[in-house]
Structure formats: C-alpha cells, structure tokens
Amino acid sequence: MTLPPRMRALLLNDDGYSSKSSGALLEDMGSYVTLGDIEVPEPGPSQVLVKVSVAAINPSDVMFVKGLYGQPRQKGQPAGFEGVGTVVAAGAEPAAQRLVGQRIAFPTGRSNWGSWAEYAIAEAAACIPLMDGVKDTDGAAMIVNPLTALAMFGIVKEEGEKAFVLTAAASQLCKLLMGAAREEGYRPIAIVRRDDQIPLLEAAGAAHVLNTTAPDFADKLAKVMKAEQPRIFLDAVTGPLAGQIFAAMPKRARWIIYGRLDPETTPIPEPGQMIFMHKRVEGFWLTEWLRASPPERRVEVVKEAQKRFIDGRWSTDVTAVVPLEEAVAKVPGELAKPNGKVFITP
Amino acid sequence: MTLPPRMRALLLNDDGYSSKSSGALLEDMGSYVTLGDIEVPEPGPSQVLVKVSVAAINPSDVMFVKGLYGQPRQKGQPAGFEGVGTVVAAGAEPAAQRLVGQRIAFPTGRSNWGSWAEYAIAEAAACIPLMDGVKDTDGAAMIVNPLTALAMFGIVKEEGEKAFVLTAAASQLCKLLMGAAREEGYRPIAIVRRDDQIPLLEAAGAAHVLNTTAPDFADKLAKVMKAEQPRIFLDAVTGPLAGQIFAAMPKRARWIIYGRLDPETTPIPEPGQMIFMHKRVEGFWLTEWLRASPPERRVEVVKEAQKRFIDGRWSTDVTAVVPLEEAVAKVPGELAKPNGKVFITP
Numbered sequence: 001m002t003l004p005p006r007m008r009a010l011l012l013n014d015d016g017y018s019s020k021s022s023g024a025l026l027e028d029m030g031s032y033v034t035l036g037d038i039e040v041p042e043p044g045p046s047q048v049l050v051k052v053s054v055a056a057i058n059p060s061d062v063m064f065v066k067g068l069y070g071q072p073r074q075k076g077q078p079a080g081f082e083g084v085g086t087v088v089a090a091g092a093e094p095a096a097q098r099l100v101g102q103r104i105a106f107p108t109g110r111s112n113w114g115s116w117a118e119y120a121i122a123e124a125a126a127c128i129p130l131m132d133g134v135k136d137t138d139g140a141a142m143i144v145n146p147l148t149a150l151a152m153f154g155i156v157k158e159e160g161e162k163a164f165v166l167t168a169a170a171s172q173l174c175k176l177l178m179g180a181a182r183e184e185g186y187r188p189i190a191i192v193r194r195d196d197q198i199p200l201l202e203a204a205g206a207a208h209v210l211n212t213t214a215p216d217f218a219d220k221l222a223k224v225m226k227a228e229q230p231r232i233f234l235d236a237v238t239g240p241l242a243g244q245i246f247a248a249m250p251k252r253a254r255w256i257i258y259g260r261l262d263p264e265t266t267p268i269p270e271p272g273q274m275i276f277m278h279k280r281v282e283g284f285w286l287t288e289w290l291r292a293s294p295p296e297r298r299v300e301v302v303k304e305a306q307k308r309f310i311d312g313r314w315s316t317d318v319t320a321v322v323p324l325e326e327a328v329a330k331v332p333g334e335l336a337k338p339n340g341k342v343f344i345t346p
Numbered sequence: 347m348t349l350p351p352r353m354r355a356l357l358l359n360d361d362g363y364s365s366k367s368s369g370a371l372l373e374d375m376g377s378y379v380t381l382g383d384i385e386v387p388e389p390g391p392s393q394v395l396v397k398v399s400v401a402a403i404n405p406s407d408v409m410f411v412k413g414l415y416g417q418p419r420q421k422g423q424p425a426g427f428e429g430v431g432t433v434v435a436a437g438a439e440p441a442a443q444r445l446v447g448q449r450i451a452f453p454t455g456r457s458n459w460g461s462w463a464e465y466a467i468a469e470a471a472a473c474i475p476l477m478d479g480v481k482d483t484d485g486a487a488m489i490v491n492p493l494t495a496l497a498m499f500g501i502v503k504e505e506g507e508k509a510f511v512l513t514a515a516a517s518q519l520c521k522l523l524m525g526a527a528r529e530e531g532y533r534p535i536a537i538v539r540r541d542d543q544i545p546l547l548e549a550a551g552a553a554h555v556l557n558t559t560a561p562d563f564a565d566k567l568a569k570v571m572k573a574e575q576p577r578i579f580l581d582a583v584t585g586p587l588a589g590q591i592f593a594a595m596p597k598r599a600r601w602i603i604y605g606r607l608d609p610e611t612t613p614i615p616e617p618g619q620m621i622f623m624h625k626r627v628e629g630f631w632l633t634e635w636l637r638a639s640p641p642e643r644r645v646e647v648v649k650e651a652q653k654r655f656i657d658g659r660w661s662t663d664v665t666a667v668v669p670l671e672e673a674v675a676k677v678p679g680e681l682a683k684p685n686g687k688v689f690i691t692p
Contacts, residue, residue, distance in 0.1 A: 070622030238617040257620045268612045271584040274603045274629030276416030281627035283620030 003040055003049075003088065008324055008346065009078035009117030011036045018067030023263040024059045024236075026335050029328045032065035033079055033116070041113045041121050045091035048099050048124050050106055054140040054321065055083035055115035055344045057331065059171070059236065059259050060286075068260075070285060074112050080344070082107045083115030084130065084139035096124035103130050105142035115140075116324065118346040128302055133310040140343055141172065141316050144286065146305035147298070148258070149177040151289045155256065156186060156232045163187040163228035165245060168236040168261055169206065170197045172341050176314055177234075178205030183313075189224055191245065200339060212241055221248050232256060234284075239264040251277045258284040321345050349386055349395075349434065354670055354692065355424035355463030357382045364413030369609040370405045370582075372681050375674045378411035379425055379462070387459045387467050391437040394445050394470050396452055400486040400667065401429035401461035401690045403677065405517075405582070405605050406632075414606075416631060420458050426690070428453045429461030430476065430485035442470035449476050451488035461486075462670065464692040474648055479656040483664050486689055487518065490632065492651035492660070493644070494604070495523040497635045501602065502532060502578045509533040509574035511591060514582040514607055515552065516543045518687050522660055523580075524551035529659075535570055537591065546685060558587055567594050578602060580630075585610040597623045604630040667691050 010033040026032075043049045058081060063069040065079050084105050090096035106122035108114045113121035130139045156164045162185060166174050169190030178188045182205035190206035192198070198209045208224050210217060225248050233255045235242045239262030246255045247269040273279045290298060308314035319340030322330045327344050334342045356379040372378075389395045404427060409415040411425050430451050436442035452468035454460045459467035476485045502510045508531060512520050515536030524534040528551030536552035538544070544555045554570050556563060571594050579601045581588045585608030592601045593615040619625045636644060654660035665686030668676045673690050680688045 068618060070618075238614075257617050259621075260617050266614045266617045268584075268614060268627065271603050271606050271612045271629075272414060272416075274627060275605075275631045276629070278629060278631070278634060280629075281614065281620060283617075283622070283624060283626075285621045285624070288624060 003119075005039060006037050007040050007118035009036065009038050010034070010080070010324065010327060010344075011038060011076050012065060012073045012079055013075065014067060014073055015075040016067065016072045021263050022066055022068060024062050024259055024261045026062045026332050029331050033328065035325065035328055038076070038078065038117075040119050043089055043091045043096065043121055045093050046096055046124055047091050047111065047121050048087045048096050048106075048127060049089040050083070050085040050104065050120045050122055051088045052083050052085040052115055052118060052120050052346050054136045055080045055346075056141045056144070057335065057342045057344065058082070058141075058144045059261075060144060062335075063260070070287060071110060077112045078114040078117040078120070080108060080115030080117065080120070082140065082143045083120060084136050084142070085120065087127075088119070090124065093124065099124055099127055099129065103139070104128055105130055105139040107143045116327070116344050118324075128306065131306065131310060134306065135316075137318050137321065137341075137343055138309040138316050141341060142305060142309070143302070145173045146176055146308075146314070147290075147301055148284075148286045149173050150180065150301045150304065151286065151293075152234050152256070152258070152284055153177055153180055155284070156181065159231045159254070161229060161231040163189060163207065163230040164232040164234065165189045165191065165230050165249070166234050167191045167242060167245070168259065169201055169209070170339050171236065172316060173236075175204045175317070179314060180308075181205060187228060189228060189230055194338065197338065218244070221245065225249055234258065237261045238266040240267060243267040243269045246279070246281070247273065249279070251279070253277070253279045255279070255281045256284050257281070316341055318343065349465075351385060352383050353386045353464035355382065355384050356380070356426070356670065356673060356690075357384060357422050358411060358419045358425055359421065360413060360419055361421040362413065362418045367609050368412055368414060370408050370605055370607045372408045372678050375677050379674065381671065381674055384422070384424065386465050389435055389437045389442065389467055392439050392442055392470055393437050393457065393467050394433045394442050394452075394473060395435040396429070396431040396450065396466045396468055397434045398429050398431040398461055398464060398466050398692050400482045401426045401692075402486045402490070403681065403688045403690065404428070404490045405607075406490060408681075409606070416633060417456060423458045424460040424463040424466070426454060426461030426463065426466070428486065428489045429466060430482050430488070431466065433473075434465070436470065439470065445470055445473055445475065449485070450474055451476055451485040453489045462673070462690050464670070474652065477652065477656060480652065481662075483667065483687075483689055484655040484662050487662050487687060488651060488655070489648070491519045492522055492654075493636075493647055494630075494632050495519050496526065496647045496650065497632065497639075498580050498602070498604070498630055499523050499526055501630070502527065505577045505600070507575060507577040509535060509553065509576040510578040510580065511535045511537065511576050511595070512580050513537045513588060513591070514605065515547055515555070516685050517582065518662065519582075521550045521663070525660060526654075527551060533574060535574060535576055540684065543684065564590070567591065571595055580604065583607045584612040586613060589613040589615045592625070592627070593619065595625070597625070599623070599625045601625070601627045602630050603627070662687055664689065
C-alpha cells in the first residue's frame with residue numbers, strides 16, 4: 001500500500017500549558033487548533049500507523065487543546081486522544097506487525113500524533129482489534145470514557161456504599177458508568193441542570209436525578225443525602241455548586257474531581273468537615289490510574305467495555321459526525337448540544 | 347478528705363452546635379461560658395475526681411465553646427479539655443483507685459465535666475501521673491498539644507519528605523512539632539504573619555520562616571517550594587492564604603486541615619491540580635487519631651512528651667495564668683497576645 005507523503009490534520013496552535021483559567025466548554029475551536037497539512041508520520045518499532053476512520057472528541061481533548069490538561073501541548077502537532085481506524089503500517093516489533101490490516105480502536109497517548117488527522121500513531125500494545133459487531137462510533141469512543149467509567153466505578157465498589165453522586169451526569173461517561181452500576185445494584189445520584197434530562201438519566205440507571213436549577217434543589221439534596229448516605233462524589237464540574245454538594249454529604253465523603261466544566265472558584269464551604277467528619281478532596285486522572293494499575297486490569301476493563309458495546313448494554317449517543325475540513329467551524333456548536341457525543345471524520 | 351457539695355466553674359451557655367461561621371479567635375468569652383456554681387460531680391467506676399490546679403486553654407477549647415468542634419456542647423456543664431491537678435476521689439476500679447493522691451495531667455474527653463472548674467472528671471486510663479520535675483503549666487498542656495504535634499509529625503515521617511509546611515507556626519503546638527522535627531533532621535517551613543516571629547521560629551526549629559504580609563511573599567513561597575519540595579501542609583488557618591500555599595506546593599501535596607483560624611471562605615485555587623498533580627485535601631482530628639491508633643502508641647507518645655518537658659527539650663511559653671473568677675473578663679485579651687499559652691487557675 002502506498003502512503004501519501006502529507007496529510008490533513010487539526011494542528012495545535014500553542015506549546016506547553018496555558019495560564020488562563022477556563023472550563024471544559026469549547027467556546028471556539030480556532031483559538032486552539034488550525035486545519036493544515038503535515039507530513040504523514042512514521043511509526044516507531046513498537047507503534048502502528050492508523051488510517052483514521054472516526055476520531056472522538058472527549059472533554060479531556062478540549063482541556064488538552066486549551067493547555068489545561070496534565071501533559072504539555074506541542075505546537076504544530078495533531079490533537080485527538082482516541083479514534084478508530086485501520087492499521088496501514090507498523091514498526092518492526094511482532095506485536096505491531098500483527099496488527100497490520102486490522103480495524104482497531106486506538107489511544108494516541110503521548111505519541112504527539114493525535115487522532116484528529118487522516119493518519120495517527122499509536123502504541124501497538126494499547127490498540128484494541130475490534131470485533132465485527134462494533135460500530136465505528138462505538139470503537140472511536142472505546143477507550144477514554146469506558147476506561148474512566150469502569151475505573152471510577154471500581155473506586156465506588158471499593159468504598160462499599162451502594163449510593164454515589166455524579167455531576168455532569170448526562171455525559172456519555174456518566175451514562176456508561178450508571179449503566180454498569182445499576183446492573184450490580186448500585187444507586188447513582190445524578191446531578192444535572194435541566195429537567196428534560198431527568199427521564200433520560202432514570203433510563204440510564206440513576207436512582208435519583210436532581211436538577212441544580214430547581215428552586216428546591218438544596219432541600220432535595222439534603223433529603224437524598226440523608227436517605228442514601230453516599231460516600232463517593234465523582235465530579236466533572238467543580239465550582240460553588242460542587243462545593244455545596246460536598247458540604248451536604250455525610251461523614252467520610254470523598255470528593256473526587258476528574259473534570260472542571262465550571263471555571264468559577266471552587267470553595268470548600270465547611271473546612272471543619274475535613275477535621276471532624278473526615279471528609280477528603282482528591283482527584284482522578286485516567287493516565288495516573290493506568291500508570292498505577294497492573295496491565296492485566298487494563299486489558300480486562302477494555303474487554304469488558306467491548307463486550308458491553310457488542311451486546312447492547314452500552315451504546316454511544318451520537319450528536320454529530322463532523323468532517324475534518326469543517327471541524328473548526330462546526331464542532332463548538334455541536335458540542336454545546338446536550339446528551340451526546342461529537343466525532344470527527346477525515 | 348471532705349469535698350464541698352458545690353464548686354465554681356465556667357459553664358457552657360449553649361447546647362449542641364452553632365450554625366454561625368466563625369474562626370478560632372475568642373473575641374469575647376461571655377457569649378459562650380458563664381461563671382457559676384454547680385454541684386461537685388461524682389466519678390464513675392473507671393473515673394477520677396481531680397482538684398484542678400491549672401487548666402489549659404487550647405484552640406480546640408475555643409472551637410468547642412463556640413459550638414464549632416466535633417462534639418456537641420451540653421448547656422450548664424463546665425468547659426475545658428485538659429488540665430493538671432490532684433486526684434481527690436476515684437471510682438471503684440483499681441486503675442482509678444491507684445491514682446488517689448497523685449498529681450496528674452488529665453484530659454476530660456467526653457466526660458462533660460471540663461477542666462475550667464475547681465473539680466473535674468477524667469477517665470483513669472487517660473490520666474498521666476506527673477514526675478516531680480514537671481511544672482504545673484507544662485502538665486496542664488501535656489496532652490492535647492503534644493499528642494497532636496507528635497501524631498502529625500508521624501504523618502510527615504510516613505510521607506517521607508524532609509520538608510513540610512506549617513501555618514500559625516508561632517503556636518505552642520507548632521513549636522513543639524518543629525523542635526521534635528529538627529532533632530530528626532526534618533525541615534519545617536513556618537508560615538507566620540509578623541516579622542518579629544521570624545527569629546523566634548528559627549530558634550524553635552524552622553528551616554524557613556515566611557511572613558505572609560511581606561510584599562514578596564508569593565515569590566519567596568515559590569522559591570522555597572521549589573527548593574524543598576514539601577508534600578505535607580499542616581494547616582490551622584484555612585481561608586484564601588492557605589489555598590494559595592497549597593496551590594504553590596509540588597505534585598502529590600497533601601493539605602491537612604486541623605484548625606480554622608480564618609473564617610473566610612476556603613478556596614481550592616487550582617482544582618486541576620487535584621486531577622493532574624494528585625494533590626489531596628484532608629483533615630486531622632486528635633480524637634479520630636486516638637480512636638484509630640493502638641493504645642500502646644498513645645502511651646508511648648505521652649511518655650515521650652513528658653520526657654521532653656523534663657529534660658528541657660520542650661517548654662511551655664506562658665502568656666498568662668488567669669484566675670477562674672476573672673477568666674471571662676481577661677482571657678480574650680491574653681489570648682490575643684502572640685506566641686504564648688494562657689491558663690486558668692481555680
């Protein structure tokens with residue numbers, strides 16, 4: 001197969017990190033990436049070159065292009081942490097060679113050759129050959145969200161309480177998590193901002209759905225906390241509302257921050273609760289979880305994710321699949337729509 | 347020995363907890379306790395009755411009388427968590443009987459018969475018979491501060507980094523902690539609010555002393571953090587300044603809140619650090635530490651504290667010893683003076 005020398009890709013405008021405070025909402029894409037031409041990369045010995053079919057846009061991608069993610073940007077390189085595609089070239093190692101010709105889900109990790117491009121680079125060991133029943137849009141979102149969902153559900157299970165709290169609960173990630181949790185008898189308390197999300201989330205597995213904009217939110221929150229006694233608070237939002245939820249939680253509550261949709265200052269409303277109620281604030285980062293977990297655990301989780309997509313227990317709600325050439329213009333508007341996922345196709 | 351039927355004591359004005367936000371500064375004592383008469387209590391089988399010589403005033407007492415501590419107030423009962431005195435009566439159990447006639451340091455714990463009184467009740471098992479070399483003012487402050495200091499120093503040692511950060515560093519507690527830390531080669535970074543505290547804290551064991559009111563505080567803080575890489579932040583203050591210090595700390599920093607001098611809102615200035623730098627916020631409460639630690643550990647720590655006071659490695663800086671009858675009028679003014687401890691004597 002002959003590869004072209006150059007390709008189209010969404011290239012990072014800036015290097016390193018940003019010092020600007022901002023949330024995970026993509027108000028404008030052209031400030032962060034530019035459509036351009038770049039040479040098609042060559043895979044290293046343990047890597048594969050993937051012809052991208054569909055690439056996902058995750059909240060972590062938005063944070064990354066803004067310079068607010070835990071690894072530095074490299075100006076002029078393609079963005080995009082995951083996608084689905086076909087392996088068209090591979091490094092010398094057998095594990096890489098074995099993948100040539102296969103349809104795979106892939107993470108780009110720290111390769112600096114992201115998935116928002118015609119071709120991307122991935123470590124062979126991290127690629128997942130896809131079974132025939134898996135749709136491209138499911139495969140393109142097979143890694144970041146499912147791994148995060150199952151890893152965080154693992155934290156809930158270790159803590160032992162059946163009930164737990166989720167903000168930004170209408171996200172794909174939370175829907176996957178709630179589905180898995182309900183199967184095992186857990187009771188997600190979903191926090192959302194709109195009434196029309198309530199039936200949707202009840203269907204997705206929530207035991208309670210609370211709307212933060214309802215006038216009786218504080219009362220309802222207090223009642224649900226009292227009845228359910230959740231310990232784990234999985235928070236993608238931060239800001240004053242997250243602080244309010246944490247303050248309403250019972251003894252030994254753990255506020256686990258994994259995203260930051262709200263750029264407002266995040267308060268600890270009652271620091272005395274840290275002392276006398278043994279509450280804690282901590283963070284979750286998939287990269288760190290992967291570093292700290294044994295490789296078998298990752299493989300097991302990825303297998304479980306694929307099975308769930310094939311047998312229909314999980315599915316990806318697609319808001320839009322946007323062509324690469326139109327991404328800068330169209331993605332922010334599509335991302336602003338609630339409840340679904342946006343993809344890019346080269 | 348004949349005991350009087352009634353005694354003088356500082357009695358709590360209110361029940362339960364307060365819903366008012368407030369710090370650990372005692373702006374006025376009469377709002378919280380009133381000098382009055384009450385019957386002399388009778389010790390239970392495992393308890394002793396102590397004729398109080400000197401009672402301590404700790405920040406935890408101030409939080410307690412304000413209704414901001416982790417256990418509820420009982421209206422009309424005496425306040426005061428620790429003191430020194432002579433055992434004048436005891437319950438039937440041998441461990442209690444053995445203490446009769448002895449001079450002891452005692453915690454009142456949850457007996458509801460505090461030390462700011464002519465007589466107090468303590469659990470025999472928690473009392474410490476004092477050697478002759480120990481002064482009354484050292485004995486009266488033998489339990490809460492030394493145990494907290496050594497328990498928190500234990501957290502620093504477990505974490506492994508030599509440097510650690512302390513706010514309200516001119517407190518008795520911090521001076522004890524820094525003295526113990528310096529002996530073992532640890533490097534306390536002391537945060538204070540006045541230049542005249544700098545030589546004092548250098549003498550007490552601080553490797554660095556930073557004044558938060560200095561115009562170059564942020565710069566100095568950044569430099570010291572870079573050079574020393576502290577992981578543990580022992581914070582008695584909270585509020586925006588504590589948030590600023592935590593944000594300046596390196597990866598895997600743990601903000602351990604054990605007091606709340608500043609009633610201002612406490613922010614987490616960079617929630618992204620919880621995700622990408624694995625930072626955490628938690629609390630320390632001596633009561634919880636005692637509950638979770640094996641009894642041998644408590645005995646060992648108390649023995650070590652007494653040795654340190656006898657051999658002069660530790661000493662208590664006394665600001666004032668105020669008669670019980672004058673406490674309501676005089677204690678707030680004496681507590682407002684920096685660097686020393688205030689005691690009450692019946």
